[in-house]
Amino acid sequence: MNNPGSMMKKINSGAMIMKKILLTLGAMLLATVAFGTHTVHADDTWTPVATLGTSLTSDQKSGTLSTLENAANVSNVSELTVNGDTLVKYLNPSGSTFTSTSGVWSSALVQKTSTGGINVTIVPYNGTNNITTITSDQYRNAAVTAGVSNANIFITSAVSIDGSGALAGVYAAFAQNGDTLNASQIAAAQTEVNTLSDITDANKGKDGYTDKQLNNAVAGMKKDMATQSNSGEQTLSQNTIGNIVDSQLKANNLTNIINNNQRTQIINLMVKIQNSGALKSSDFKAQASKLASSIQSSAKNLFSKLKGLDTQENRNLLQKILDAIGNFFASLWDKITGLLN
Template sequence: MKKGLFTLMAAAAFALVAAATQAAPVHADETWAPVATLGVSLTADQKTGTLNTLENAANVTNPSELTVNGNTLVKYLNPAGSTFTANSGVWSSALVQKTSSGGINVTIVNYNGTNNITTITADQYRNAALTAGVTNANIYITSAVRIDGSGALAGVYAAFAQNGQTLNSAQITAAQDEVNTLSGITSANKDKDGYSDKQLNNAVAGMKSQMASQSNNGSQTLSQNQIGNIVDSQLKDNQLAGVINNNQRTQIINLLVKIQNSGALKSSDFKAQAQKLMSSIQDSAKNLFSKLKGLDTQENRNLLQKIWDGIVSFFSQIVAWVQGLFN
């Protein structure tokens, strides 16, 4: 009898342990030692200069090193349509510090006093990292030669994989589509009144947060029409509704559909990281966003309404005067 009771108790204990294990799966450490991802094409002097530049910016010494080569680009970037080969050169480099909080922060560091990253902005890197599944990381990027900066982004993904946190390939592909889309829109609107890359990236981060909310963290699929409404709302909030053309709006909608299909919204951290990204972008350009918010006050809306009422009244009087000539 005692033996049977002991067996029953042991089985119950085993079941409890198994249930607890399933309820709280083991995760990789939240943080890991800094990693410097260095382009394979750097000369010995450029490699030393790049490493020193990144270490000084991040205030770290002796990070582990990871070489980014053509195969790295092929693995992470070609699925989104890039045409890199195993022989492709890589110069842009990154230093990745995984943190336990603070969101995603990216600093593009000048190399010998010059910003050599020609295409991807810091906020575009941040939005791409968010889509790819990166959480809570300080990322420093530089290049010894003028280059678009794709190699550094591939290096960030490789750094996470090296530390046991392999990112979802579908999300990485969506992230690269995002870089291409946002950098293209920024390039097309360069020097255009009422446009800035910060406005666009803040709007896109807001779209992601809103999508996560409306889809219950990816448990429901949003229709293209619902996503379009979210896009319009965020463009309006960032004073971009009259700046982004219909083609660019469609590009953004298609991008967000890809992000939804990649599974990015299902991460429990996605919404919080998107909101932190928005707050950080706004904090980095307080004057800009204060001005934008000031444009959308009730007082200004009332002023615009008064102007419109005046225009309508003016033309109504002209119409009435013309009609009076024939009466």
């Protein structure tokens, strides 16, 4: 009769092999593909601007400027104070209710680049992220709608705040450099921030929802609208825009998460973006496309899952893995039954 202790050692050994196979399988499924980097050159005709909230204390102002300059790896930037009047000018046309006495703490550093799309980094202040409402991708989508192209934007706040002041500062920074953005597009951009932040807040913690999915969908909607309208040469009907919205929600696995009211809000937002004239910009489609690609690159695992890994190559690979696991178990079972006989 076979030694029971020896048989158990073989079974445990088989279990360890199985554990290694499962760990390897997990690593293969979760692995990301490294992507190449490229140098984005600053626009030498454009002076980097630090927009500083008027409500900052002297120490907070110094700390904010240092935080932003270190993050952007620049120095000797032009400074611009953002106050209540700045908020009223840029944000109230979309329905905000700021006044001249409104406080401003969130700040930004805007560096124009020659290529690279719109990049936004929310920088912790003394180790804490104090921007409570607007996400980096929401800032980026708003910038696309407002007419911004190719810029590195760094945002921080010395106190906990929603981040509206930094957004107004971005628009003011462009104006200071002679690139005044279209007021209708800025109003649409602010509506966009409010709409997307509200939807993200309403779906916070819901299984299957992330802010990146929503912002990727919205960037895709903009790109599709620009394509189907021939860069604004043709006006899209609300029904056509609704179909574009539905297509992008489906592509981002949001159809069963975004409710009818939120869907209507997004359609109305897209109509407002079209009416603002944003689609007529020669760079709008390119910037929206770059944004979507960047969002997907920043969360490769997420978007690979959304696509279901549904390619013939991946199906073949998965089948090979499953076959290997099946063969392993069959072999292990044969060994176990052989020991018991």
